[in-house]
Amino acid sequence: MKRCVWKKNSSKRALALTVLMLVARAALYAQDGVAGIESAATQVNGYFGVGTKLMYALGAVLGLIGAVKVYTKWNSGEPDTSKVAASWFGSCIFLVVVTTIIKSFFGV
Template sequence: MKKFLNIKSVFFYFVFLQCGTLLAQGNGIAGITEATQMVTSYFDPATKLIYAIGAVVGLIGGVKVYNKFSSGDPDTSKTAASWFGACIFLIVAATILRSFFL
């Protein structure tokens, strides 16, 4: 009886694997092309969003640096460098990512 069950289970797994390979032989190139088009269609809005975030970071940094400069704080240049460095990093990172993937 055990030998019959073992042969039956081997046959079941063999048929199961064959059905899986038959179903997987569809048109995979079309699916990959569609996925690529979907992903690349998100880059323009994402790049514009990152540019907008960079602009907001630049404005906030400008206001903070102005407040420090007006109050006579000695480390104004350090604050300016950090805020505007962050803004430039956002813009450069968005541009480089877009050029890599598009």
């Protein structure tokens, strides 16, 4: 008895047909690459304004938490209060400077 060639290679043919359909579908949905990149750049630039406001708000909350931490250490008379205060102040300045640089760099 002879085996049917179609049944033997049916899985290979189905796979090839599926790949061909996917490639054809991708070609149908293809668009201009430059327009897509410009659209993505516009959307990302729109997020920087919100991101910088979020960073300022986060810095304010962390600044208040750090101020309370320094105040409690100072009132309890711990010897490393100046080190904690300096690191807290430095981190607040760093956050403000980085946010301002990002804001000016991206023209938000």
